[in-house]
Amino acid sequence: MIKTRLDINIILPNESHMPGYRVKYQTVTIGDMDFYIQSLKDHQQYHDPDGEAERLGISPDSWPLFGQVWPSSYVLATAMQTMDLQGKRILELGAGLALASLVVHSRGGNMTVSDYHPLIPTFLNENLRLNKLGPVRYEVADWSRTDLELGQFDLIIGSDLIYEYDHPAMLADFIDRHSADQVEILMVDPDRQHRASFCEEMLEMEYTFHSTRADCVLSTGEAYKGSFLNFHRDEATLGLLSA
Numbered sequence: 001m002i003k004t005r006l007d008i009n010i011i012l013p014n015e016s017h018m019p020g021y022r023v024k025y026q027t028v029t030i031g032d033m034d035f036y037i038q039s040l041k042d043h044q045q046y047h048d049p050d051g052e053a054e055r056l057g058i059s060p061d062s063w064p065l066f067g068q069v070w071p072s073s074y075v076l077a078t079a080m081q082t083m084d085l086q087g088k089r090i091l092e093l094g095a096g097l098a099l100a101s102l103v104v105h106s107r108g109g110n111m112t113v114s115d116y117h118p119l120i121p122t123f124l125n126e127n128l129r130l131n132k133l134g135p136v137r138y139e140v141a142d143w144s145r146t147d148l149e150l151g152q153f154d155l156i157i158g159s160d161l162i163y164e165y166d167h168p169a170m171l172a173d174f175i176d177r178h179s180a181d182q183v184e185i186l187m188v189d190p191d192r193q194h195r196a197s198f199c200e201e202m203l204e205m206e207y208t209f210h211s212t213r214a215d216c217v218l219s220t221g222e223a224y225k226g227s228f229l230n231f232h233r234d235e236a237t238l239g240l241l242s243a
Contacts (some may be wrong), residue, residue: 020047025130028069028099029076036073038123040067049205052118066096066117069223073197075214076100076188079228080103083186085109089151091178093141093158093171095196098124100157112153114141143167143174152180152195159188163196172201182234188214190226207231 024041027034028070028194046060053063073096078104091112092101098120105128113124113136121138128136139150156175175185185207189195198207214226 014061018093020049026069030074030099030103031076032079033103033106035099036127037069037097038126039069039097039106040064040187043068045090046193055118056118063117064172066115066120067123069097069099070160070181071218071222072188072190072226073097073099074218075216075226076157076159076186077103078185079188080107083155085093085155087178089155090155090157091150091242092152093143093156093174094161095120095124095158097127101136102127102131102133105133105197106131112139112150114139114150116140116142136164141174143170150178152178152183154180154183156183156185158186159193161187162189162191162194163192168194168198168201172198174206175202177203179233183232185227185229185231187231188226189229190224195227195229202231207233 005210022041023038026037026039027039029035043064046057046063047146048054048060048063074199077100080100085103085104087106089112090104092098092104092115094113095101095113095115096117096182098113098115101111106109111119117125124136130133139147141147141150156179161171185202191222199211203209209229212228214224214228215225218224
């Protein structure tokens with residue numbers, strides 16, 4: 001059982017500096033670590049006065065999705081408590097509120113946070129401040145484009161990323177472009193229907209793969225069902241698959 005406590009404490013937010021959307025503050029406990037998280041109070045709100053989200057292809061329905069702490073992110077954040085981080089460049093894809101990244105960052109990991117929503121840097125900076133953590137690298141990541149400045153990573157993580165028909169190919173290609181020669185990829189997936197297509201894409205690019213169940217009961221009482229998707233590639237793997 002993953003022991004994750006979620007206490008929602010509405011603090012008096014200064015809404016004057018956040019016009020157009022409302023926030024809440026909550027304490028999320030991952031193992032023996034408490035994180036104070038700013039998230040969206042209303043999961044159906046929409047605020048795009050300058051049309052920035054619209055230009056990025058973010059619809060009103062999907063706009064608030066970044067601002068929630070999703071069950072899969074709890075599972076990934078818990079896994080990051082015991083993951084070996086020594087000497088690794090680490091990238092979180094589709095980070096949203098970046099709970100897993102906060103765990104890695106608090107452990108001293110070399111963390112890069114990435115996503116696409118224009119408000120994520122605002123929430124990330126506030127959550128770093130709330131948890132008395134220093135700056136962390138953030139990069140806008142469009143999976144359909146090559147970003148030479150992003151670089152390559154030894155550990156790539158993500159949670160609940162494969163929920164559209166075109167995600168498997170785009171995500172696999174993006175991961176491959178930003179993977180070091182020796183890399184581990186850990187995804188948490190709540191058994192979405194496109195999971196198998198993503199795994200096939202990764203296998204075609206010479207990554208080894210194994211899956212384990214991530215089923216658990218969160219301390220909120222919610223039953224979580226999903227999988228850890230673990231991919232790996234190194235020189236020995238490439239040589240074996242090429243033989």
